[in-house]
Amino acid sequence: MGSRQRAWGVATALGLLLTLLGPATRVDGQAAEAGRVKVSHGAAWIERGGSRLPASVGATVQAADIVVTGADGAVGITFADDSRLSIGPDTTLAIDRFAFDPTTHQGRFETSLRRGTLLGVSGKLARQSPQAMKVRTPAAILGVRGTRFAVQTAEATR
Secondary structure: OOHHHHHHHHHHHHHHHHHHOOOOOOOOOOOOEEEEEEEEEOOEEEEEOOEEEEOOOOOEEEOOOEEEEOOOOEEEEEEOOOOEEEEOOOOEEEEEEEEEOOOOOOEEEEEEEEEEEEEEEOOHHHHHOOOOEEEEOOOOEEEEOOOEEEEEEOOOOO
């Protein structure tokens, strides 16, 4: 089995594990927290405001963060609406927008998968408002409609 196949296997296992994990800490309207890292393996970090933070278990993820993994990295994040994203090796994922009202389950969740692999399970936002969750890639926009999904893309060339 090649290293790419092993890495994809790790990402798939993380995706399954995220399905079993409990919900993230709720956003109370004051906090900027969108979710928390629940699983982290290998090289992984969060880019926030010009800084690079480790994507270690328990680290918060906020709107406008960029989550990056290296060749041996994988990260699992549970968001406040119970959405779960598993980010595979050599991946760059931007959290473009996250707003969630835990009372009404209304809001928006938009990400951009710049390169790499993403496995996901949508949460309360997509179940309440099917148009509320989107994943952009260099080639398409995926509208998540309350389901599980997988996306893989290569880095865009200009």
